[in-house]
Amino acid sequence: xxxxxxxxxxxxxxxxxxxxxxxxxxRRRSSDWTIGFVFxxxxxxxxxxxxxPLASLLYGSxxxxxxxxxxAYTLKNWADLSSTSIVYTLYTTCLIxxxxxxxxxxxxxxxxxxIYRTDFRYKRILxxxxxxxxxxxxxxxxxxxxxxxxxxxxxxxxLSDVLGIDFIQFDVYSITGxxxxxxxxxTPFAFFTLRGPLTSMDSSLEEAAYASGANAWQTVRRVTxxxxxxxxxxxxxxxxxxxxxxxxxxAMVGIPGHVNTLATELYLLTAFSPPNTxxxxxxxxxxxxxxxxxxxxxxxxxxxxxxxxxxxxxxxxRQLSLGRWRPVAHLVCLxxxxxxxxxxxxxxxxxxxxxxxxxNPLEAAYTWRNYLQIWDSPGTLRAFxxxxxxxxxxxxxxxxxxxxxxxxxxRLKPRGYRALDILxxxxxxxxxxxxxxGFLWSYVYLPIYGTLWVLVFCYVARFLPYATxxxxxxxxxxxxxxxxxxxASGAHxxxxxxxxxLPLLRPALQSGYFLLFIAYFREIAAAALIYTQSTxxxxxxxxxxxxxxxxxxxxxxxxxxxxxxxxxxxxxxxxPLRL
Numbered sequence: 001x002x003x004x005x006x007x008x009x010x011x012x013x014x015x016x017x018x019x020x021x022x023x024x025x026x027r028r029r030s031s032d033w034t035i036g037f038v039f040x041x042x043x044x045x046x047x048x049x050x051x052x053p054l055a056s057l058l059y060g061s062x063x064x065x066x067x068x069x070x071x072a073y074t075l076k077n078w079a080d081l082s083s084t085s086i087v088y089t090l091y092t093t094c095l096i097x098x099x100x101x102x103x104x105x106x107x108x109x110x111x112x113x114x115i116y117r118t119d120f121r122y123k124r125i126l127x128x129x130x131x132x133x134x135x136x137x138x139x140x141x142x143x144x145x146x147x148x149x150x151x152x153x154x155x156x157x158x159l160s161d162v163l164g165i166d167f168i169q170f171d172v173y174s175i176t177g178x179x180x181x182x183x184x185x186x187t188p189f190a191f192f193t194l195r196g197p198l199t200s201m202d203s204s205l206e207e208a209a210y211a212s213g214a215n216a217w218q219t220v221r222r223v224t225x226x227x228x229x230x231x232x233x234x235x236x237x238x239x240x241x242x243x244x245x246x247x248x249x250x251a252m253v254g255i256p257g258h259v260n261t262l263a264t265e266l267y268l269l270t271a272f273s274p275p276n277t278x279x280x281x282x283x284x285x286x287x288x289x290x291x292x293x294x295x296x297x298x299x300x301x302x303x304x305x306x307x308x309x310x311x312x313x314x315x316x317x318r319q320l321s322l323g324r325w326r327p328v329a330h331l332v333c334l335x336x337x338x339x340x341x342x343x344x345x346x347x348x349x350x351x352x353x354x355x356x357x358x359x360n361p362l363e364a365a366y367t368w369r370n371y372l373q374i375w376d377s378p379g380t381l382r383a384f385x386x387x388x389x390x391x392x393x394x395x396x397x398x399x400x401x402x403x404x405x406x407x408x409x410x411r412l413k414p415r416g417y418r419a420l421d422i423l424x425x426x427x428x429x430x431x432x433x434x435x436x437x438g439f440l441w442s443y444v445y446l447p448i449y450g451t452l453w454v455l456v457f458c459y460v461a462r463f464l465p466y467a468t469x470x471x472x473x474x475x476x477x478x479x480x481x482x483x484x485x486x487x488a489s490g491a492h493x494x495x496x497x498x499x500x501x502l503p504l505l506r507p508a509l510q511s512g513y514f515l516l517f518i519a520y521f522r523e524i525a526a527a528a529l530i531y532t533q534s535t536x537x538x539x540x541x542x543x544x545x546x547x548x549x550x551x552x553x554x555x556x557x558x559x560x561x562x563x564x565x566x567x568x569x570x571x572x573x574x575x576p577l578r579l
Contacts, residue, residue, distance in 0.1 A: 061278060062077065092260065250264045
């Protein structure tokens with residue numbers, strides 16, 4: 001009797017399991033068409049945003065005229081890439097980018113090592129200061145250093161008029177000036193990319209070196225540094241890409257000094273009469289080839305890294321004593337914080353508070369006029385509104401598309417998901433000015449050209465990898481069993497995604513929205529070629545005031561922009577996300 005009851009219970013359990021499996025399969029079959037539709041729509045939108053501008057750019061590189069004009073086909077644009085001026089511009093770009101990458105990676109690695117591997121005293125303060133420098137827009141940093149170190153700037157005037165030193169003069173309008181500002185701007189990126197590998201490194205390897213009789217500096221040179229070679233090479237290539245695609249810093253510093261990079265050359269070919277958009281398209285594709293190959297090399301380095309540096313064995317990291325070098329380390333890090341954020345911010349505050357620019361602060365006439373002029377300017381107020389619409393609303397659209405792409409490529413994996421993954425990764429290797437030119441070629445024929453929609457679509461395409469990488473990193477950590485339990489309970493795939501997946505993605509969604517909002521809010525390269533008078537955003541307004549020698553209003557607008565960014569994003573990160 002007991003055996004019979006046991007067999008009955010086993011049969012019922014098997015039937016329950018069978019029914020559950022059948023329910024799951026039934027639910028999956030009934031929602032296949034929904035998955036196919038969502039994936040197809042996601043693929044189509046992604047292709048339209050990324051492939052269309054690139055295809056239009058390729059088409060334009062074979063045309064004698066600009067978009068919307070009657071022109072013939074030609075190979076002259078590609079032949080002109082071998083001209084002396086373009087080749088020299090390529091050489092200048094590579095020189096600036098290589099030196100910027102080397103100095104940025106070295107500086108970022110040094111500060112990361114000081115904070116996480118030594119007895120450096122002010123660790124939290126330095127991390128916070130580097131974070132502030134990271135969110136300081138490049139074009140505002142360049143503007144501040146023009147105020148400080150141009151031939152008629154604050155530093156030169158103080159040196160000559162106040163201190164009587166005439167043999168030392170700074171000129172930021174040079175290759176050296178571009179490298180200096182870009183190193184200050186890109187170093188925080190190198191710091192944050194190297195912080196993870198350095199903190200997760202298996203410290204037992206260093207402990208073994210200490211046990212073998214090596215001193216602290218020998219351990220750093222023979223163990224720590226070799227283990228960090230691959231992360232440093234990866235960071236070096238990424239810094240190189242960031243430098244190649246830089247537009248605002250070379251535009252503000254290089255153009256006045258007649259130093260052109262590929263980004264500024266593309267802008268000059270397009271923005272001034274007579275425009276040569278065909279050659280600009282060819283230059284843009286050449287830029288994309290340089291950055292794309294660098295990204296490919298970086299990915300290969302990451303994938304070929306075979307030495308494990310993270311294990312399950314726990315060791316307390318031994319802090320290296322800096323000894324008498326600690327004050328030197330403090331001074332070096334303090335110098336970077338001053339040069340990258342504090343002094344430029346003070347220069348902007350000073351310039352925004354004077355009637356007319358005077359390099360000597362003791363001779364200046366102070367006023368609130370520059371701030372009042374902002375609120376009395378309808379164009380500037382419209383730029384504020386445009387920026388909030390593009391950054392706030394555009395970030396929602398970009399995050400939604402990035403989430404669908406990440407969920408499709410990491411969880412659903414339907415046929416064609418690899419192609420979607422490649423499409424979504426393409427903007428990593430395409431400079432912002434090139435994407436902007438591509439949208440100029442492809443959208444000039446459409447009725448939405450000249451509206452904010454073009455800026456929104458351009459920004460979504462430009463920063464799509466920010467969303468896909470941020471959300472995708474969280475999706476791969478979610479157990480599929482959570483969704484299968486919902487399917488077995490009768491939930492549709494869409495319902496399980498909304499009720500199970502999205503709440504678990506909340507941290508990634510907030511981080512993704514934060515990154516996208518900041519990127520959209522301060523972007524200038526992608527907007528430089530496609531904005532109109534009615535779609536001008538804050539970054540373009542600041543640049544326009546600065547180019548018209550209205551440094552006071554430009555500085556005031558920069559201060560307000562920075563404060564608004566910090567305030568809004570603090571509110572966004574503190575607010576609960578309701579799904």
